[in-house]
Amino acid sequence: MPEWSVTEPRKLTFEEPVRDLHVRVVNGTVNVVGTEEGSARLEVSELEGPPLVVTQQRGTLTVAYEDLPWKGFLKWLDRKGWRRSAVVSLAVPAGTRVEVGVVGANAFVSGLRGPSTIKGVTGDTTLVGLSGPVRADTVSGNLEAQAVTGDLRFNSVSGDLTVVEGAGSSVKADSVSGSMIVDLDPEGPTDVRLTSVSGEIAIRLPAPADADIEANTASGTISNAFDDLRVRGQWGAHKITGRLGAGTGKLRATTVSGSIALLRRPPRDEEPWEGRAGAEPGPTPGAAPGPVDGPAGGAGDNFPSGPGDA
Template sequence: MPQWIIDQPGTLTFEPVTALDVRIVAGRLAVLASDGPPSLEVTEIDSPPLLVEQDDEGRLTVAYKDLTWDGVLGWLRHGRRSTTLTLTVPKECPVRAGVISASAVVAGFEKRTNVKSVSGEIVLDGLSGDTEAETVSGPVESRGLTGDFRFTSVAGELTVAGGTPRRLRANTMSGRITADLELPPTGHVTLHSVSGHIMVRLPKDADTDVALRSTSGHLNTAFSGLNGTSRPGTRSLSGRLGGGMASLSATTITADVTLLRRDQ
């Protein structure tokens, strides 16, 4: 099994890659889908070195030896460990990317993508496969989402721009959720936050069943035809927009929920 120890800037190319697992602490990470040869470019690195391995089945791992996938969200070690690297692998390659405080961009993949972050900012661009993002306080931005997406965070914010998800599920404690969506006929969106505000924007001609609920937060909508109820312990706005082919559910405990209309 080929192995490399990376302790200085440089570039590596690999045999065909069937899956990627990358884990870093601080710095910047880019994981990009490409039709060219799989490669790793390191432009900055502090000690300790990164360990790179590719097994006989083509699975590529780029990580610190003591930073496991399961240990990303519980990382407590001190030290800078800053590195800047770019990885290019095929678009059909499953990807796992874990960071502590580093920023990361993952773009163009069609299969399963998993990302974890403690406080680093994550950008997911043009992903069409199943995607899962888990953070402690790190924000996640998704652009051009067309697959299934699951987001879980304690205090991290989620922003979905230009999304057409089949399924979108987001759950936060205090993080804000902002989503600009155009739902396909079978699209299903479920958003939940304890104290973080939720704001969703849909096209004016959306065909969606809507259910907005909050224990004590305010509910606001730019769409007519939704029915509001209020009783001790719960407030709700619900109804059908257009033909009601898709579904949208947004629930908070103390935060507001706002449904906006996109007229163009």
């Protein structure tokens, strides 16, 4: 079994096929990019503390610390008190199955067609252009997913979830206190299920939308941009129910004390002026967007751009 002990910045190329990638890093950054090349490449550009052990066996490439197992990863503590950090970048075939574990490190994963599993303790994770199924578990780390077309499952204690241009058939998320901002732009029916105890939930749906809706909060506020939906509530509880379009998809959102907002995306046929032939120049880039159409009561607020804006 080929094995390398990486003690300083180094580059490695792996000619043997890679079908599975396992990465476990403490502090620093992990970058994983899917490519159409047959080989895999690794670059460790910064390294502090104990060595990273790199192994390749039966199609599985592993980059990790010896004392950091995948099992029980989210409960791992560095009892030996080593100060460690690494900046690791990998390019692997796009169909590779990927497992990334980060403790205090940030992870960026893009361009993969295979299944991806992310575990993070305090580091933030960014996912871009993944078409395979994704499972992400964090303690307090935030997750941002952009243009992810595979099924997305997210579990966290206090981490925030941000989905931008979500086009997958399924988004399921559970959190205790983390906020959830989900911007949906699917090609077909979508099954969305979001649950939080005290976190706020904001969902932007396409226009026209096609979903059966049920969203409720025990003591939070409700905002609704769709006239076809009913808002009911007494005492502290509020609920939004109804059907948009044929009701083929499903949307279920539940929070105990957080607020819920249902917002509206612009119709697909409303192209930006600069995208039409012979159109007048559009607004200055970077200008603030206009309000979302909807009834009073908060539905006209701009869609938040990230967890910090929720």
